[in-house]
Each structure stands twice: as structure tokens, then as C-alpha cells.
Amino acid sequence: MVKPTYGFVTEDNMCLLTDLYELTMADSYFRRGKNQLTTFDLFVRSMPEHRNFLVSAGIEQILFYLERLHFSKECIDYLRSLKLFSSEFLEFLKDFRFSGEVYVIPEGEIYFPREPVVRITAPRIEAQIIETFLLNTFNFQSAIASKAARVVIAAQGRGVVDFSPRRDHGSDAALKVARASYIAGCIGTSCTLAGMIYGIPVYGTMAHSYVMSFPTELDAFRAFVEDFPNNSILLIDTYETLQGARHAVIVAKEMEKRGQRLRGVRLDSGDIAELSKQVRKILDDAGLKYVKILASGDLNEYKIKDLLEKKAPIDFFGVGTEMGVSKDAPALGGVYKLSEDDRGPRIKLSSGKVTLPGKKQVYRVIKNGKMVKDIITLEDEKPEEKEVYPLLIKVMEKGKIIEELPSLKKIQEKFMERLDMLPDELKEIEELKEYPVEIGKELSALTEKLIAEYYKLEMSI
């Protein structure tokens, strides 16, 4: 009988969460002693559809991986069973550890295409083996943080809660959506496990099935507030929304007599703009101005913008599917490319996919508290502008974290500060605008020199 398997990723098997070719290439490098120091950049080639800026997220998980990456006996035994690898390489993997240096654009920072977000300098085998996991970890969280930022912008200061677990791409995705959307300014998540693991505030209301399990809606509301007097948000659309609002009023008034306050009501269907106004009026007329309105039901940044333009009096938004899968741009195309090895700075030119050579830094130019432009430079190159700050920070040396990691709350605060610095036109959710990212003079000169050498070489082939 086949035993059911869930397939959990663990600290002991994450080494194999990689494309097979990373390991075969590593074996080949190992056999040939090709293990010189290399530098690789993780960056996004071009802006995804419907995005004006990107948000760094997933760095903490990358650092966790790099600090703890090892090949357990089970994993090495599996690799051996493939009859692909040299026994010397498998032996080498037993003591494998990542020993490199890592620069990152920290989580919560805004970044743009072509800018290295993670810069790895390590012996070639180490730098190669980590590629897939780094991309898997960064691409997804950054995609979600960048999507959630748009939802948060659209909500104009009203709280946004992640309601996505049932539609996310598996269990790890549910945790990472909660984390990445919190970084981008969401106030919490419905994902209880994300609350336990990351300390993210957890939120919940009630389902239609709860209301339906009682003889009447009023019975259901009374029962729920009796059980959760401080935290009840009543779902009022199971039968008829306005009637539901009137039932909520009855219950809220009963609570007041007990010295309690109903926290809110939730709308999940129908014409939310219109219903929210009518519900607000019903609540206000009953002297329940403190009772909040939460809206949910296939929301996204466009619908939220529309609701607020219609002056819908909504205090909180529960956003699920569209944010959890970043529906309008479900994959971020981050890549990981060699920029330098023992022969010096390297460049890749195939099919218009030009990479920037050498160890690089990214500077952001600020004027009057607003971002003006970014400049990608060589590491030692200094931009001419004065009010600049470097985006790439060294966080790991010899495989150990050297920079104190910020708490998730601090990361969120950083993002909110950055959002204040972002030019207003980039905050538009329906119009695409391009933020200027320049290439520094020295980096430009080096790139041109390597392109010229490349074409000379090609002509000589």
C-alpha cells in the first residue's frame, strides 16, 4: 500500500530544492577544480506587466538558507541512486557549506529592473548550487510584495488584510503571501500559522456556513458575540445585507448594555459601494459610528480604487486570491547571472539579454525627500550626485550573517517610509510610468569595452 506523503520541505532536504543541473554542473566544476571565486547578481530583467516599481522581499529566507545549507545523508543517498554523480563529489557534499559574501537590497526597499538585488561572491560551486533556491525564494515574495503594495496604495490608509490562504499556491505560499503582503503594508493575515511563525497579526470574521448553522441570522450573531465579545465582525450578507445590518444593530445594542462594543460587519457580495453606504447609514442612525465595515469578495487594487472613488465608507478590505497569486503578473522573472570570475568582469550578450559586468552598487538620488533616479555603478565608482544612498548592503561574510536582521515590523516601516519617497506618478495603479535607472560612467565604459571585445572575438571565430 502506498503511504500518503505530503512532501514537506525541511532544513535537511532544502538542499535538493534545486534544478538538477545546478548539481551536475557543480559536479563537473568539482572534478575539474573549477572553484575560483565568482560573483553572481540576482536581478529582474524588465518590469512585469502592470507594475511601476518592485519591492524587495524574501531576503531573510535566503539568508536562512545560505547559513544552514547542507547535504544530509538522505539527500546524498538519493543523489547517489541517480547514478549520475562522481563519488568524490558526493563525498565533497557531506561537508558542503556556503562560505560566501552577500550584499542585498534589504527587504522593504523599493527597487527596479536591472538593479542587483542579491549579489553573491563565492567559490563557483557554491554560487552555482544556490541559484534555483534563491530565485524560488526571492521571485515569489517580491512578486507578492509588489502586488500588495498596489493594493495598500489603493486602500489609501484603510487596513488591508490578507485573506488568500485557500487560493495560494500551496502551504509555503500561504506563509509567504502573509509575510510579503505584511511587508508591503497590509495590517495582517487570516493565515494562523503565519501569525505563529512570523508574529503577524491574525484576523478572522465568520463564514456563511456559521450563519446557516443557526435557525436564524440573529441567533447566529448573538451566539458569536457572546463567544467573542471583543473581536466579532459579523458577516451580514448570508441572506439579505440590509436586514443583516439591522440584525447587527440589534446585537450591537444588546452588547452596549453589557458594556461591550461590536467591532464590525463584513460585506462579501453584491454592489459593495452602494450597500456599504446603506449599511453605514443604518449603523450611524443607531448611534453605532464605532462599528467598522469590512469588505471582501474577489477584491483587487482596481476594485478598491473604484469603491473609494465612489466614496464607499469601508474601513477595512479583506483581499484574497488576486493578491495571493498576483493575478495580473503571477511570476516575477528574476534571473541569476555571472558578473565576474577569476578572469575578471563577465558579460552575457545572447538574444538581447545583456547583463552588466563586474561587482556593482546601486545608488539612489534623493531630492527634497523624493526619489529622483537610481544609478547602477561599479562597486568603487562614486556617483557625482550628492544626496544619494547606496541600496546594496553587505549582510553576510564567510557564510555568516553580519548585519542584524530587522524585525518584520521594522521592514514594514521601512517600506512605508520608502513609499513616501516614491514619486506620486509611480503610485498610479492604472498608468505605467518609468522611473529613471542610469548606468554609471565607469560601468558603462566597462560594459562597452566588453561588448567590443566580444564582437571582436565573435568575428574571429
Next chain:
Amino acid sequence: MVKPTYGFVTEDNMCLLTDLYELTMADSYFRRGKNQLTTFDLFVRSMPEHRNFLVSAGIEQILFYLERLHFSKECIDYLRSLKLFSSEFLEFLKDFRFSGEVYVIPEGEIYFPREPVVRITAPRIEAQIIETFLLNTFNFQSAIASKAARVVIAAQGRGVVDFSPRRDHGSDAALKVARASYIAGCIGTSCTLAGMIYGIPVYGTMAHSYVMSFPTELDAFRAFVEDFPNNSILLIDTYETLQGARHAVIVAKEMEKRGQRLRGVRLDSGDIAELSKQVRKILDDAGLKYVKILASGDLNEYKIKDLLEKKAPIDFFGVGTEMGVSKDAPALGGVYKLSEDDRGPRIKLSSGKVTLPGKKQVYRVIKNGKMVKDIITLEDEKPEEKEVYPLLIKVMEKGKIIEELPSLKKIQEKFMERLDMLPDELKEIEELKEYPVEIGKELSALTEKLIAEYYKLEMSI
């Protein structure tokens, strides 16, 4: 200093991979002794965009969860810290186990909207608590299997390999994409861990960075085939594809002298249709008809169809991002709804989201080996048609698996058989066709009766 956390989901914390409200509702049911037997259906409301049929996948992970679901001390302590739950409920969770009965449409089976894919009968608290995890598990794997099936159909028998890990939504998603796409007929994956955990064949080629790490392309090819004489697929587009093909010929001829055979070459950029023809000719002219051509690079079912219409001589396709995130339909909207409780069959009517009441079965009518229509019936209702088979199979009783679980290979075989039975027009990837799903007479009558009762009730409110 904040310790870096990855956030692994484990057997001990999966109980909290749930929306918070499942647990607050459960507490309320517990306090009120509302724990009668209920039946819930997991089903998809309507066909996602760009899909003609859906493939069941993720059932094994659901059964794993149901058999092992428990609340560890750490999880109960976290719930206590929220100051939301009654101490009696937290005490109850210590010994919580799922004790219900489960029917499923097995993995690899084709299904359609409105058909219950998972039917749970359990005490209300158990049935409620599992909702989010079941949806998270099924929605994603079924979305991917349904997408991958289209890619497999487009490839017309040529092998399709999952190349998606770097773009999937986290680590769990990488494993589940490998598994679900294998169910739908892919021949393997690049995800090494999916090979170890699920026994899926793993595939790999080489990266541009490998070729670039050698002085010349020829050096790189010679090194790789020396290290992997039986499994080398050479990436020939790093510099110039046709030159790359000629280098591959040189290496293949050298291998022949050693009694070895080059397995294949890979194209990853440019005009793949045209290049594959030219590369095939170069290989054939050198007597290397056995050397296969693998194509990759942002492929999807539409591009594969186009390549094969242009008669591109491609033997294998490596498909990544678009399959791994199901780009054109990144979320499957499966829901989980009450269909029966101690008061009898139940129905939900709000906002046109009508559910089907009662314990149900689904029958498939077959004629001349082809699917003709499906009929959703009440459990004890027999359809008039003769050549039918039931889709829902009982797999769990009293919380224990009773049906032998099929191996992944067997699931894949089942899907390939079902694909043969699928009407040809549903296999079209560019045209949308609707397969007939009928409601059985008795189920129709019951539904109408409950609707009538509902409106009578509503008018009396």
C-alpha cells in the same frame, strides 16, 4: 538579534495552516455543542478562463493531512496567546482527530465545475476546521494538473519536462508543480527534491554560465560529456546556435569513438521553429539521427502548438514559468460548502451562488469509449443510462484510509486513459467548448423544493 526564519510547514504545525475564522467558528460550535454530523462538498463553481476540463490532483496530500491532523502543544500555546479561545476548546484540541468519511474523485480523473471532488461527512467542528487546508491543497494542484494537461496535449506525444522551480510560488509549490504536472502526463521535472520525495524522474541539461566558464564552447561541451557520458544534453545557444550545433556534432563524433552516444542538444532562444530545423539537419547530415532536440524558453501550450504546426523537429519540451504558475488562470476557485446537516439537505442561494443539496454522486456516461456527459445525482439515485461509472469513491472511513492509494505512475496512467476518452473538441487548446454536466432528476427535484422553501421563508421574514 532577529534569528532568520524560513517558515517550514510541518506535520506538527499544519493544523494552523488555516484561516483564523475556521478556529473561532469551531470554538463557538464547541461551546454550544453544535457538533452534529455534516456533509461538505469541495467543488469548483465555474470553469476558469482558457480551460475545457479540469484534472483532479492533490488528493493524496489531503488524505495525509486528514489522517495526521493534530494540534501540537506549540500550536495550542500560540492559540492561547491570542486570548480569543475558550480554555475548554483549547483542551478539546489536544485530542482532536479527524474521524470522518471521505469520498473523492480520484487523482488523474477528469472533472468539471459543480461536481463534488471531495465529499466530507464528519462532525461539524472537524468538517469546518479542515476547510482552508483542503482548498489550499486541492485548488493549486488541480490548477497545475489542468494547465499541464494542455501543454501535454499540445506536445502531441513528445516529452514535456517541468522546468519551473525558479518561478514557482515558493518551495512547496515547486514540489506540487512537479507532482501535478507529472500526473497530467509530463515525463519528469528538474526539481531534484520532487525526485527524492515522489520518485518523479529528474532531468537536467546545463546553463549558459557553465558554457561561459570555459574558454570556448567546445571545451565546455567536451568537459560535460566526459563527466556525464550517458546523460548529456548540450545547451547550444550561448553564442551562436548553429555553430553550437556543429560543436555538438564534433563532440558526439568523439563520443561515438568511445562507444558513447550524445543524448541531445537544447535550444533556449531565437526562432526555435527555424533553428530546430537547421540544427536537425546539421545533426542528421553528420549521421546523428539519435541525438534529440530539446526546446525551452518561456514555452506554453500555444507556442508548442505553433512550433509543431511549423513542423519543428523537437523531441522534448522544457516548460517552466507559464506551467508552474498556470499563468493564464493562476487560481482555481474551488469552494467548500455545506450540503447536509442534522436538519437534512442544505442549500445556499445568495448572489446566484446556488449550491446543490444533499449527499451526492457523479456518474459519467460513456459511449464507444468516449465520455458523453456527466450526471450529478443524489447518492442513492441511479441514472437511467447504462454505460456509466461513478466518479466519487470512498477512500476514508472513521478518519482512516480504506482504499489503497495508487502510485504516482498509476495516477498518470489513469489520466492518460481518461485523456483518450475525452471528446476531441475538449482537447482544443484555443477554443472553449462546454462538456454537458446534467443534474439528476431526484437531485433537481430536491433542489427546487429547497429553493421554494427558501423563498417562502424569505417572504415570511
